[in-house]
Amino acid sequence: MIVNQFLILSAALFALGVYGLLVRRNIVLILLSVELMLNAVNINLVAFEAMLNTTEALGQVFAIFVITVAAAEVGIGLAIVLMIFRNRRSANVDELNLMRW
Amino acid sequence: MSFADWISEPVNWVFLVIGLAVLVSGFRVVTSKNVVHAALFLVGALGGTAGIFLLLSAEFVAWVLVLVYIGAVIVLFLFGIMITRAPTGLDEGLDSERKVWPAFLSLAVFVALAWGSVVAFGTNPVATTGTPTVTEILGESLLGRFVIPFEIVGFVLLAALIGGITIARRDLTPVEEEERVSA
Numbered sequence: 001m002i003v004n005q006f007l008i009l010s011a012a013l014f015a016l017g018v019y020g021l022l023v024r025r026n027i028v029l030i031l032l033s034v035e036l037m038l039n040a041v042n043i044n045l046v047a048f049e050a051m052l053n054t055t056e057a058l059g060q061v062f063a064i065f066v067i068t069v070a071a072a073e074v075g076i077g078l079a080i081v082l083m084i085f086r087n088r089r090s091a092n093v094d095e096l097n098l099m100r101w
Numbered sequence: 102m103s104f105a106d107w108i109s110e111p112v113n114w115v116f117l118v119i120g121l122a123v124l125v126s127g128f129r130v131v132t133s134k135n136v137v138h139a140a141l142f143l144v145g146a147l148g149g150t151a152g153i154f155l156l157l158s159a160e161f162v163a164w165v166l167v168l169v170y171i172g173a174v175i176v177l178f179l180f181g182i183m184i185t186r187a188p189t190g191l192d193e194g195l196d197s198e199r200k201v202w203p204a205f206l207s208l209a210v211f212v213a214l215a216w217g218s219v220v221a222f223g224t225n226p227v228a229t230t231g232t233p234t235v236t237e238i239l240g241e242s243l244l245g246r247f248v249i250p251f252e253i254v255g256f257v258l259l260a261a262l263i264g265g266i267t268i269a270r271r272d273l274t275p276v277e278e279e280e281r282v283s284a
Contacts, residue, residue: 001113001116003222004223005107005113005120008215008218008219009124011211011214012124012211015207016130016131017127018207020130024131024195025196025197028181028182029139032130032139032140035147035174036127036146039147043150043153046153046162047157047227049234056238060159061243063159064165067162068169068257070170072260075177078178081185094197
């Protein structure tokens with residue numbers, strides 16, 4: 001196994017996340033795309049850890065940190081979505097134009 | 102290293118199968134017309150990623166991914182979907198109409214990242230195969246050198262918990278407030 005196969009897989013996954021982020025209108029689906037991108041970053045971290053083989057498993061430690069922060073992000077994000085939906089009866093980003101000029 | 106050399110390693114067939122499954126599920130996540138299906142395809146993408154982590158001998162991270170993401174985050178997403186749109190069937194209005202430029206941009210991102218990694222790392226091999234990282238090392242690292250980031254991340258989770266409750270809680274109407282005080 002070479003390290004590049006993992007890096008290219010993660011690049012493709014990240015690009016899919018970027019596409020979803022730009023194309024989707026529903027906030028929940030945008031959060032799903034963000035999860036895809038964070039996952040691509042995790043693949044990168046673990047692949048570099050396997051390449052460098054550090055004594056403290058640094059890449060894996062950081063992957064765990066990324067997973068934790070992503071979990072917190074989903075919790076807060078969905079709470080905000082819930083609040084917006086309750087007030088506006090919609091979860092589409094293009095209808096939330098109150099603060100746009 | 103030629104492609105024939107690369108494909109002659111059986112572990113790379115496993116990688117190809119898992120990687121293809123991850124990419125197909127990821128593609129369905131961003132294109133599916135059904136919100137619930139998109140969330141369920143994310144399970145496929147994340148499960149495949151856990152398989153990739155196992156290939157990279159990162160067993161603990163793989164199971165953390167399965168527990169945290171597939172176990173908790175997806176459930177949270179499905180909950181969010183159920184609460185924000187009652188009709189969970191097909192929906193044509195999920196995507197914006199402009200798709201050419203986003204597709205072009207994401208292709209550019211992929212080409213830039215892939216080209217950069219090919220230039221930078223060539224055919225550098227992955228060091229370990231078959232010997233899983235001992236979880237003890239991970240634990241010593243988390244509670245030794247990285248103990249302060251570890252505590253901060255724990256604090257971030259606590260803050261997110263309290264913040265989530267505060268944001269999502271419905272404020273009582275004045276009448277309800279009255280009843281609560283008198284009760």
